[in-house]
Amino acid sequence: MDIAKVIVDVPVRSTDRPFDYSIPESLKLWIEVGSRVAVPFGHRTVQGFVVSLESGETVVNPGLKAIQEVLDLLPPLSPELVELADWMSKRYACRRISALQAMLPTALKGKAERLISLGDVEEDTAFSDDELFPMFADTGNEERLITEFIGRNGEVSMKQLTRAFPEAAETVKFMLRRGVLVESQSIKDKMGKKKLKAVDLAIGITAAREALNKFPKKSARQKEVLSFLIEREATLPMALKEVLSALQVTASTVKGLEEKGFIEISEIEVYRDPYQGRDFKPTTPLPLTAEQEVVYTRISRTLEEQLHEVFLLHGVTGSGKTEIYLQCIKRCLDQGRQAVVLVPEIALTPQMVERFKGRFGSGVAVMHSRLSVGERYDEWRKIREGKATVAVGARSAVFAPFSNLGLIIMDEEHETSYKQEENPKYHARDAAIRRAEQCGAAVILGSATPSLESYHAARAQSDIHFSPVLLEMPTRALGNELPKVNVVDMREELKEGNRSMFSRKLHSALAERLERGEQTVLLLNRRGFSTFVMCRSCGYVAGCPECDISLTYHSRSDNLRCHYCGHAEPAPKLCPECGSEHIRFFGTGTQRVEEELGKLFPGIRVIRMDVDTTTEKGSHEKLLNQFRDKKADVLLGTQMVAKGLDFPDVTLVGVITADSALNLPDFRAAEKTFQLLTQVAGRAGRHQLPGEVVVQSYTPEHYSIIHASGHDYLSFVREELKHRRGLHYPPYCRLVLVTLSHEQLPLLLRMAENYAMNLQGKARNLRWYGSLDKLTTDVLDLLGPVASPIPRLKGRYRFQCMIKWRGTIDVIGLVRQVAEELEDSVRDTGLQISIDVDPQMLM
Ligand code: ADP
Ligand code: ZN
Numbered sequence: 001m002d003i004a005k006v007i008v009d010v011p012v013r014s015t016d017r018p019f020d021y022s023i024p025e026s027l028k029l030w031i032e033v034g035s036r037v038a039v040p041f042g043h044r045t046v047q048g049f050v051v052s053l054e055s056g057e058t059v060v061n062p063g064l065k066a067i068q069e070v071l072d073l074l075p076p077l078s079p080e081l082v083e084l085a086d087w088m089s090k091r092y093a094c095r096r097i098s099a100l101q102a103m104l105p106t107a108l109k110g111k112a113e114r115l116i117s118l119g120d121v122e123e124d125t126a127f128s129d130d131e132l133f134p135m136f137a138d139t140g141n142e143e144r145l146i147t148e149f150i151g152r153n154g155e156v157s158m159k160q161l162t163r164a165f166p167e168a169a170e171t172v173k174f175m176l177r178r179g180v181l182v183e184s185q186s187i188k189d190k191m192g193k194k195k196l197k198a199v200d201l202a203i204g205i206t207a208a209r210e211a212l213n214k215f216p217k218k219s220a221r222q223k224e225v226l227s228f229l230i231e232r233e234a235t236l237p238m239a240l241k242e243v244l245s246a247l248q249v250t251a252s253t254v255k256g257l258e259e260k261g262f263i264e265i266s267e268i269e270v271y272r273d274p275y276q277g278r279d280f281k282p283t284t285p286l287p288l289t290a291e292q293e294v295v296y297t298r299i300s301r302t303l304e305e306q307l308h309e310v311f312l313l314h315g316v317t318g319s320g321k322t323e324i325y326l327q328c329i330k331r332c333l334d335q336g337r338q339a340v341v342l343v344p345e346i347a348l349t350p351q352m353v354e355r356f357k358g359r360f361g362s363g364v365a366v367m368h369s370r371l372s373v374g375e376r377y378d379e380w381r382k383i384r385e386g387k388a389t390v391a392v393g394a395r396s397a398v399f400a401p402f403s404n405l406g407l408i409i410m411d412e413e414h415e416t417s418y419k420q421e422e423n424p425k426y427h428a429r430d431a432a433i434r435r436a437e438q439c440g441a442a443v444i445l446g447s448a449t450p451s452l453e454s455y456h457a458a459r460a461q462s463d464i465h466f467s468p469v470l471l472e473m474p475t476r477a478l479g480n481e482l483p484k485v486n487v488v489d490m491r492e493e494l495k496e497g498n499r500s501m502f503s504r505k506l507h508s509a510l511a512e513r514l515e516r517g518e519q520t521v522l523l524l525n526r527r528g529f530s531t532f533v534m535c536r537s538c539g540y541v542a543g544c545p546e547c548d549i550s551l552t553y554h555s556r557s558d559n560l561r562c563h564y565c566g567h568a569e570p571a572p573k574l575c576p577e578c579g580s581e582h583i584r585f586f587g588t589g590t591q592r593v594e595e596e597l598g599k600l601f602p603g604i605r606v607i608r609m610d611v612d613t614t615t616e617k618g619s620h621e622k623l624l625n626q627f628r629d630k631k632a633d634v635l636l637g638t639q640m641v642a643k644g645l646d647f648p649d650v651t652l653v654g655v656i657t658a659d660s661a662l663n664l665p666d667f668r669a670a671e672k673t674f675q676l677l678t679q680v681a682g683r684a685g686r687h688q689l690p691g692e693v694v695v696q697s698y699t700p701e702h703y704s705i706i707h708a709s710g711h712d713y714l715s716f717v718r719e720e721l722k723h724r725r726g727l728h729y730p731p732y733c734r735l736v737l738v739t740l741s742h743e744q745l746p747l748l749l750r751m752a753e754n755y756a757m758n759l760q761g762k763a764r765n766l767r768w769y770g771s772l773d774k775l776t777t778d779v780l781d782l783l784g785p786v787a788s789p790i791p792r793l794k795g796r797y798r799f800q801c802m803i804k805w806r807g808t809i810d811v812i813g814l815v816r817q818v819a820e821e822l823e824d825s826v827r828d829t830g831l832q833i834s835i836d837v838d839p840q841m842l843m
């Protein structure tokens with residue numbers, strides 16, 4: 001007998017291993033590694049994934065359950081992705097099912113559904129029970145209606161049945177008990193394929209032309225339709241909707257034609273195309289600059305030999321990295337292989353998509369969270385069914401189901417959004433490298449400000465994870481200079497009596513731009529301080545009742561919201577503590593900057609881009625188009641305006657508060673500040689007009705601000721690495737963050753201490769435990785337990801342990817093992833343990 005090993009979708013740890021199922025003869029042809037199946041598990045039917053197959057002589061337990069159903073004709077996962085999921089579960093201490101599911105579009109997260117059909121019990125015997133069950137004697141009529149209803153439909157869901165017979169629960173139960181009805185379960189996808197009514201000619205084109213000539217006069221409308229279809233013969237079948245709106249005829253006119261046998265109307269499957277009806281200006285490869293040529297030649301050598309190799313492309317903003325990406329993809333497609341382009345979610349702007357669609361047309365599938373579930377599913381299907389050869393998308397596009405992947409590009413590789421914060425807590429960079437290793441593909445990590453991890457790995461060539469080949473492009477492709485950066489000390493401004501949020505320098509630079517009709521981008525760095533509500537009389541700050549964190553003011557709905565748990569309440573008019581009216585919204589919101597701009601420069605046209613103005617689908621794009629069409633003087637926004645935008649008339653970039661994130665308790669604070677400043681400065685003067693940048697800061701002496709203003713990545717890295725080495729932070733060690741949470745504080749404290757002690761004890765026995773100051777290579781140190789930076793979240797208290805380690809020891813395995821032992825020993829007390837390997841967010 002053949003056996004399939006299946007990972008089932010049951011969210012408990014004890015099921016985090018493959019289970020054996022036999023494969024019924026009828027399904028043998030359809031089941032492969034990567035197939036999605038419905039299998040019995042306990043009393044339920046659940047979804048699962050086939051991770052391996054065993055055939056032949058194995059003696060099998062005769063009680064082995066069989067696979068019920070194969071859910072897709074084409075397995076949604078390839079053996080390569082199944083293997084990648086296995087790797088992820090070990091690398092990130094997550095369950096295999098959660099890794100497998102992260103690879104699929106939401107639409108395929110099937111749910112079990114109960115179905116009811118007719119049993120093979122004879123009706124007569126079924127009804128003869130009346131005497132035995134007198135209380136059901138009068139249900140005969142109802143039973144007949146139900147039997148008829150199900151007979152007509154074949155199989156109905158429990159939901160359909162209760163909708164049709166809302167009062168008949170007892171009767172249905174009774175029928176099920178006697179076997180008149182039988183129940184089964186099946187897995188239903190959240191989203192079906194989209195179907196469309198389409199029209200086609202039912203006869204040959206010559207016959208159709210002849211018919212047209214002999215058409216009776218009284219059916220002029222039908223004749224019109226037929227003639228229309230003949231004209232468009234090449235593009236048939238076409239959507240019925242389209243025919244109706246083009247000719248302004250009714251559906252019955254078209255139906256009439258069908259009845260006469262000239263045409264046929266059928267349902268066809270279509271892809272929901274999020275970019276439908278949009279024209280992308282086709283572009284051709286640019287002749288490369290000398291600098292680009294060197295880089296391109298090096299990468300194409302690897303592509304030519306179809307080798308696995310990782311490149312770190314360090315190129316200043318405007319150096320033409322995207323052109324390199326495009327030409328490398330072309331090379332890869334010419335070999336019959338496919339390519340994935342990863343971009344941070346925030347940079348997935350229409351401008352970016354346009355550049356890829358412009359070069360590769362409809363062969364490009366786009367995957368990001370702003371698409372609807374259905375659209376995402378269809379873009380994914382285009383890849384799975386071989387209709388797309390390039391996938392452009394955020395983090396999860398690294399799992400694009402290509403069969404012959406040749407290249408993975410990761411633009412802005414330093415972005416923290418490449419790390420997923422929920423389970424599985426994977427980093428797309430590591431997943432990309434691992435996947436490329438498996439299939440002999442090249443990886444290009446591109447950035448103007450590479451992460452210290454990647455840069456150090458390229459320089460030191462000693463990192464155990466990956467050692468990329470460093471490629472550098474220090475000048476801009478169009479030959480223009482990087483913009484001049486002026487740093488303004490805001491403390492001096494205040495001393496000299498300027499209380500405005502605009503320094504005199506930024507004010508005059510803005511005025512100049514308005515006069516010359518040039519454009520300005522203004523960035524408000526909101527990381528680190530949000531718009532919270534504080535009473536100026538008593539100091540009261542509105543906080544979330546469930547989480548120890550302040551609420552954020554939302555002007556649209558005039559309410560306060562918690563960004564962690566979603567709690568919302570109306571904004572207070574009076575202080576709830578002291579009754580004072582002086583309760584105000586603090587923090588510099590984009591809205592306040594907009595108001596101030598209006599006061600300083602009457603008539604100024606501002607486009608504001610932040611979470612408030614971009615919630616609606618397509619709004620992001622609309623705002624950017626308005627700005628490009630010069631309908632505004634200023635584009636004002638949060639981080640969103642820093643990434644990937646390319647407008648020729650922007651000659652001034654202003655940063656309102658450069659250092660608001662510097663004081664966050666995060667060892668990457670300086671790195672993130674440097675990256676953001678460099679990115680946003682790169683938006684200025686990208687074309688003919690020279691650019692200027694004004695950075696306002698309260699700590700202009702900080703090295704991240706000094707080096708960002710000098711466009712000096714190397715000096716920044718040198719200084720930052722010194723700090724990291726001294727304090728034992730990545731890239732000089734690795735981190736694992738273990739967070740324990742529980743509703744009861746004393747209990748949690750005991751368990752957190754227990755966890756730390758067990759881990760320490762085990763590490764000591766293995767001779768791993770020690771200080772990172774020592775020169776040993778294999779070493780682990782543990783900090784904590786301490787209260788998490790957000791000590792309470794959604795009503796649960798939180799404690800954390802930070803593990804710092806280096807070497808080749810299996811620390812992740814040990815951390816996980818100790819967590820599982822603790823969970824087992826305290827069953828059912830509601831303890832949750834989260835393990836974050838290589839955490840990005842330390843807040
Ligand atoms: P990056 O991605 O490194 O920030 P881009 O790829 O956006 O840089 O390139 C910056 C500008 O230079 C773009 O307007 C692009 O069209 C132009 N450019 C890039 N390469 C070339 C080239 N070889 N010849 C002419 N223009 C180029
Ligand atoms: Zn008060």
Ligand code: ZN
Pocket residue numbers: 544545546547562563564565566567794
């Ligand atoms: Zn909350």
